[in-house]
Amino acid sequence: xxxxxxxxxxxxxxxxxxxxxxxxxxxxxxxxxxxxxxxxxxxxxxxxxxxxxxxxxxxxxxxxxxxxxxxxxxxxxxxxxxxxxxxxxxxxxxxxxxxxxxxxxxxxxxxxxxxxxxxxxxxxxxxxxxxxxxxxxxxxxxxxxxxxxxxxxxxxxxxxxxxxxxxxxxxxxxxxxxxxxxxxxxxxxxxxxxxxxxxxxxxxxxxxxxxxxxxxxxxxxxxxxxxxxxxxxxxxxxxxxxxxxxxxxxxxxxxxxxxxxxxxxxxxxxxxxxxxxxxxxxxxxxxxxxxxxxxxxxxxxxxxxxxxxxxxxxxxxxxxxxxxxxxxxxxxxxxxxxxxxxxxxxxxxxxxxxxxxxxxxxxxxxxxxx
Numbered sequence: 001x002x003x004x005x006x007x008x009x010x011x012x013x014x015x016x017x018x019x020x021x022x023x024x025x026x027x028x029x030x031x032x033x034x035x036x037x038x039x040x041x042x043x044x045x046x047x048x049x050x051x052x053x054x055x056x057x058x059x060x061x062x063x064x065x066x067x068x069x070x071x072x073x074x075x076x077x078x079x080x081x082x083x084x085x086x087x088x089x090x091x092x093x094x095x096x097x098x099x100x101x102x103x104x105x106x107x108x109x110x111x112x113x114x115x116x117x118x119x120x121x122x123x124x125x126x127x128x129x130x131x132x133x134x135x136x137x138x139x140x141x142x143x144x145x146x147x148x149x150x151x152x153x154x155x156x157x158x159x160x161x162x163x164x165x166x167x168x169x170x171x172x173x174x175x176x177x178x179x180x181x182x183x184x185x186x187x188x189x190x191x192x193x194x195x196x197x198x199x200x201x202x203x204x205x206x207x208x209x210x211x212x213x214x215x216x217x218x219x220x221x222x223x224x225x226x227x228x229x230x231x232x233x234x235x236x237x238x239x240x241x242x243x244x245x246x247x248x249x250x251x252x253x254x255x256x257x258x259x260x261x262x263x264x265x266x267x268x269x270x271x272x273x274x275x276x277x278x279x280x281x282x283x284x285x286x287x288x289x290x291x292x293x294x295x296x297x298x299x300x301x302x303x304x305x306x307x308x309x310x311x312x313x314x315x316x317x318x319x320x321x322x323x324x325x326x327x328x329x330x331x332x333x334x335x336x337x338x339x340x341x342x343x344x345x346x347x348x349x350x351x352x353x354x355x356x357x358x359x360x361x362x363x364x365x366x367x368x369x370x
Contacts, residue, residue, distance in 0.1 A: 138221030
């Protein structure tokens with residue numbers, strides 16, 4: 001038994017080492033030896049090329065050939081109507097296809113699909129393309145649905161008197177009970193059940209996207225929760241849950257709080273502050289999740305870039321920085337695993353706290369709790 005336990009520890013250690021090293025190799029595939037020798041590595045392009053969205057999914061570089069997955073571009077032009085084509089069409093036609101092209105660097109719509117009007121100005125069409133972040137979002141969401149359905153299927157096949165589950169189902173049950181009882185129930189109170197489905201979904205959605213963002217190969221690696229559009233939608237869902245289901249007491253405390261009258265009239269200073277707070281809460285949720293996940297990815301990529309920057313500094317310094325970069329990346333990946341859980345936990349907890357504050361009832365309110 002001890003030998004088996006040691007063997008598992010060895011496998012896990014090897015996996016963590018490979019996890020830390022693989023981002024360096026994946027970046028090395030896209031950088032030529034000549035670039036490294038000339039110290040022409042563009043760190044900014046490496047970092048922002050990874051964390052930004054794109055119309056194709058770059059896998060690796062085999063020799064001189066870029067291995068990418070072309071994604072469907074779906075746009076509507078005000079002059080020529082709807083167009084659907086793969087992003088590979090742009091490369092095949094020297095960067096332009098049916099009047100559409102990707103805006104070059106240092107332009108207003110850099111990296112986005114544009115067309116040009118009669119005056120030669122860039123115009124953005126209505127764009128609902130399946131980009132890298134969208135594809136990753138679909139893959140991660142499908143994976144989450146499969147996991148939840150598999151766990152639910154285990155319970156459907158067993159009665160209420162069945163023994164506690166083991167393995168992965170038991171692991172998921174531990175997570176669900178922890179989030180539901182320790183976070184949602186304790187923060188919201190007796191009316192927690194109506195909000196549990198949304199908050200549990202938000203927790204596992206953020207958690208699985210955070211984890212998949214750390215996987216250095218397809219279908220992982222996309223910075224989904226580091227995209228502010230994703231965190232904006234999550235924060236908007238919390239905003240709606242807070243304010244659509246807020247009690248009369250909650251709205252009274254916003255428009256007529258229990259403070260001295262001179263803070264409410266003739267200048268409604270406190271109502272204005274309380275009303276402003278309605279929007280600052282979801283904004284804080286959006287920025288917190290976005291900034292934390294984005295900064296983690298950027299830090300790891302900068303550490304990887306040290307390997308290529310130091311090539312021209314000599315073999316001794318380069319080898320030393322390479323070892324240091326790999327070790328720090330292993331540490332950062334382990335830290336990001338913890339951050340992936342913490343950020344999902346914090347977003348869920350703060351959402352539950354804000355929802356719970358909106359469920360408060362006055363002392364004299366005798367409404368039944370649902």
